Amino acid sequence: MELWQQRPELSMPRLLFLYFSKRIALTSLLIATGLCVPVVMSSLFHYLPAAAIRGGLLLPALLGTFPTVLYIALPAAVGVAVAIEFARMSMDGMIAVLYSLRLSAFAISLPAAFVALIAVVCGYWVSTVFAPAHTGQMHDVIYVIRNSLNHRMLEPARFYSFDNGARTIYFRRWDSPDVVSGMFIHQFSSEKNEEQVIFADRAEFRRNAQGVVLIMSKGSIETISGDGTAARTANFDEYAMPIGMQGTGGLPQRSWRGPFELSLSEFFRQRPSPPWMYPGPYAEWMSEGTKRFGVPGLALGHALLAIGLVLTLGSAAGRAPARALIAAIAAAPAAHILILIGAETLVRKDPRLVWLVAAAILAELAAAIFLIARQNAIFKLPGDRQRSRGRHSFLA
Numbered sequence: 001m002e003l004w005q006q007r008p009e010l011s012m013p014r015l016l017f018l019y020f021s022k023r024i025a026l027t028s029l030l031i032a033t034g035l036c037v038p039v040v041m042s043s044l045f046h047y048l049p050a051a052a053i054r055g056g057l058l059l060p061a062l063l064g065t066f067p068t069v070l071y072i073a074l075p076a077a078v079g080v081a082v083a084i085e086f087a088r089m090s091m092d093g094m095i096a097v098l099y100s101l102r103l104s105a106f107a108i109s110l111p112a113a114f115v116a117l118i119a120v121v122c123g124y125w126v127s128t129v130f131a132p133a134h135t136g137q138m139h140d141v142i143y144v145i146r147n148s149l150n151h152r153m154l155e156p157a158r159f160y161s162f163d164n165g166a167r168t169i170y171f172r173r174w175d176s177p178d179v180v181s182g183m184f185i186h187q188f189s190s191e192k193n194e195e196q197v198i199f200a201d202r203a204e205f206r207r208n209a210q211g212v213v214l215i216m217s218k219g220s221i222e223t224i225s226g227d228g229t230a231a232r233t234a235n236f237d238e239y240a241m242p243i244g245m246q247g248t249g250g251l252p253q254r255s256w257r258g259p260f261e262l263s264l265s266e267f268f269r270q271r272p273s274p275p276w277m278y279p280g281p282y283a284e285w286m287s288e289g290t291k292r293f294g295v296p297g298l299a300l301g302h303a304l305l306a307i308g309l310v311l312t313l314g315s316a317a318g319r320a321p322a323r324a325l326i327a328a329i330a331a332a333p334a335a336h337i338l339i340l341i342g343a344e345t346l347v348r349k350d351p352r353l354v355w356l357v358a359a360a361i362l363a364e365l366a367a368a369i370f371l372i373a374r375q376n377a378i379f380k381l382p383g384d385r386q387r388s389r390g391r392h393s394f395l396a
Helices: 014-047 050-054 058-092 094-100 105-146 264-269 279-294 298-313 322-349 351-375
Strands: 160-162 167-170 173-176 179-189 194-207 212-225 231-243 378-381 385-388
Touching: 014 058, 014 105, 050 058, 058 094, 058 105, 058 298, 058 322, 094 105, 105 264, 105 279, 105 298, 105 351, 179 212, 194 231, 264 279, 279 322, 279 351, 298 322, 298 351, 322 351
Parallel strands: none
Antiparallel strands: 160 167, 167 179, 173 179, 179 194, 194 212, 212 231, 378 385
């Protein structure tokens, strides 16, 4: 007898829908975690020295790195999760059972498409709202590290220059996380046209909302005029000096902002124009826009492509070759990497190539729909009877 005596159902029973959606969602979260954690940790270990943890820079660096990695890795995680779940269903013969319930290929794809759409919405929220609000913190941390603006990251017995060389600080050792001994400071004031040499037995770094105040105890100040003709020396029991370091009010502000940390409205408002006069900033802006608005939508394309490949290369009866299923599982991350390379490299080289990246995204979605529709083909026969064609004829 024929498998289908009437048109197959386009919707899945609610219980099955929730079951498969839950499995795909949990697998996606596990894979996303497996993708994000190594990338984030390798990035932190690359940029953060050991002293950064003592300086309290780990949390802002983590918050500045994770959102971008998340919205970039999430579509690939969804694609791999869908491929794994459908490969398991193909090998266990579950797809044959679903076909026997007169469910169409599109109906079988609904749970995965539902999870993918949730990932798309979450990805767009992260890429347009959450990531721009926090990504700059990682660059603030790098700025602090490169300019030694966190006092707990200073190493003893080393000279540090601040304010473009106008101030040099040296100390002998740390007595506690905020107190040092053997402090030496050399600074030059262009306004007063004089230089100062300060020695202190102890010095404490005290943070406030604006920066750091250096409280020095039992020392001396030698002031020398700019022409070197006059000098005076004064001793002190306690002397306070403000320093432009990281305070309690947050990380020191950089003098520049990248397009990756602009809010959605600012991003479009600060579009470099005209592009032929500012090719570098325009290419960077276009590359950032391609990642923000193109990458999150890949979750749906990757999920549907994984379904189409598993249904095409696999077997509903559980006799699918392992190589075919492995190829279906690897297709989503391969496509994801190629599109990311295009958005990050090709668009930065020539912004006009953004149309090539957009064409690749649409081509993946069209190919996925075609593969699923091919498994869903139904032809009318004489007598108005219908039957399935292709890979499921073994059930006839």
